[in-house]
Amino acid sequence: MGRWEPNGRGRLAQAALDLYVERGFDQTTVAEIAERAGLTERTFFRHFADKREVLFDGSSLLQQSMVDAVAAAPASASPMEAAAAALEPMGELFDQRRDFARRRHSVISVNPELKERELIKLATLTEAIAATLHERGVAEPAASLAAQATIGVFHVTFQRWVAPGETRELGELMRESLAELKAVVR
Incomplete structure (x- = not known):
């Protein structure tokens, strides 16, 4: 090994993602x-x-950002409005990392084990949002329904945002998807 260089964690994450894209997740070793x-x-x-954790690093930051946004929603917000506030910080967290997100998505989408892990992450986010809504005084089933709908919007919008050729910002797509959800439930 050569002289110490900064950002070991970032270099490891970049190296892992590069190798996962080049060779596939299962064919890549920690040694490589x-x-x-x-x-x-x-x-x-x-x-x-x-080696899975490389792809899910930052999940706790994402969850905390979403929960904080729900907790900070105005007291007058409906359960759905409060839950949807969780989507506001997403553009800031993701827009500068679109290439990474696209590459990460390409690795996860072809591996059943990683897809399962992604679904578990989404379920954990749903539970955290529902718990925050409960803390705001929202009863069941409204808290769980609002949380599920919000994570559904997040998931569908993220899929659109990482699609080849998509150039719009995540926040714009989130607002569009929320409007679409409102139109669907009318």
């Missing part, structure tokens, strides 16, 4: 990721529990 990043396997495991 570490080597590509110019680091050791031991360093990899200081940053990530396993």
